[in-house]
Amino acid sequence: MADVDSLEFLLAAVRKGQPRAVGRAISLIENSAVELPTIMRALAPAAGRAMVVGITGAPGVGKSTTIAALIAAVRRDGGRLGVLAVDPSSPFSGGALLGDRVRMQQHALDGEVLIRSMATRGHLGGLSVAAPSALRVFDAAGCDMVIVETVGVGQSEVEVAGIADCTVVLLAPGAGDGIQAAKAGILEIGDLFVVNKSDREGTHAVVRELRTMISLGERKVGDWKPPVLSLVAINEEGVPALLAALAAFRSDAESSGRWQQRRLEQARRQVESLLLAKLRQHYALERGSEIERLAREVRDGQLDVFSAAEELLAPV
């Protein structure tokens, strides 16, 4: 993959939406390959056509089932769809993770559904650079919608919200779910709230509690008010309403300017993350032994951490 020609070939295949090319490009991103800046430079003009939907929620609420139901519905409408499962902590590469996602595998042979997982540990700039780069690949491949899911126990909800155009918070009826949502700050990041498994007891209570909490939240006049939807993902009940809510969100956000504003904030975060990652790299290479000595002094109580940081900054 070293020469320019084969990179050109890969990018052409990505633009044609070829699943293997998409997978290969995302692997290069995942591994912070040296070709990464070249790839992203080439894909930059393929900017932001796809709607990025973040799906978040505690384990067991049915994220995979919901995603499978969404895929099925979008495919019936003839759309092309990407799914990116982000695992910020895993050192393992994608394939293994998706191996057990039986419900998604039914779409594995559909060329219009591009499913990839991606580890971001070790990636320069972390999730906030790697995931948007991967999303740009899906975008260039002609996806209408890209679903982003994080793998892990409730981890990184906020990070997913930071890369999505619209964040869907999934819940299920059960003890204290609403309260948990409030504690984790999920209320603040959700653009849509979806109570899955809504054929179960306790659904009304969760929906009511969520609506109360949302109405209590601070919101400026004209702001989007997150709706609370019900879903039985396993039977695909409520999926059309969910798609309609996503479309309503987009139309509202575009007309109010919030869509472009959020994407600007995301771009700013990306630039800052990468800048900081590069600064960190610079310090590790150039001043590693000084950092080591200062850390030793902080551990042993000869120095406080603030003085240590000042010492490192001094010559800048």
Place this chain on the structure above:
Amino acid sequence: MADVDSLEFLLAAVRKGQPRAVGRAISLIENSAVELPTIMRALAPAAGRAMVVGITGAPGVGKSTTIAALIAAVRRDGGRLGVLAVDPSSPFSGGALLGDRVRMQQHALDGEVLIRSMATRGHLGGLSVAAPSALRVFDAAGCDMVIVETVGVGQSEVEVAGIADCTVVLLAPGAGDGIQAAKAGILEIGDLFVVNKSDREGTHAVVRELRTMISLGERKVGDWKPPVLSLVAINEEGVPALLAALAAFRSDAESSGRWQQRRLEQARRQVESLLLAKLRQHYALERGSEIERLAREVRDGQLDVFSAAEELLAPV
């Protein structure tokens, strides 16, 4: 709190272990007060006597109950104890969060038990600087053990492990807990695994699965092998064995040198986090409008994020 005299007075009261002084000092940390470097400079020599125990686990496994049981046991032995509940995402200050922690409140009037929660959002350097600073306060106040708990849906397990001498992963019998642990990378961070509610059905299965997973994990010869303990925290059953395991961990880590090594790594992370936070601050102040312009170009597809970061680094 502006003058040096009152700061001296506060620090003297902290060293005497006065709960209100400890609370006040942690509030100053929480709010990144201008006095913070001075406080930390004064407390630096109070280095690392207390053992920092991180408690992590999914919602509902019984973290608060387990902490209450640990407090009761340590108090019976005459020790002084601190509890720091870290909420990385909450903009709310501590008091409110602990208001509903009924089980811990029974110790609220015990002067030898110092309980504080702390929000770290907005803190320069985030959790990785704020929490160790607060731990140093507990240390200076003469605590033998400080328990760190994060609030939130499974969030920040890894961050807690990054500030603790020993990380206790709490689980409870129930569907898929073991597998969830593996997914979240919890297996890698746990020094002790504790299955709470072990009077319930399914305990043996969880214990067995954990032991298998631990034995399959990569481990060098001579490394600590995390034990799997059973607990019924609500009845304080299994607490003596947990305390014994904590002591065994400490003694093993100290004699192998891992104790000091881990604390060195933590100090390095603190220094680096604060350094990066200060660099970020510098860029925001000095080159904010340039970052804004680059972010706009990235959003609109005129520029890729790698070229944007390079442009910012260029004059450094």
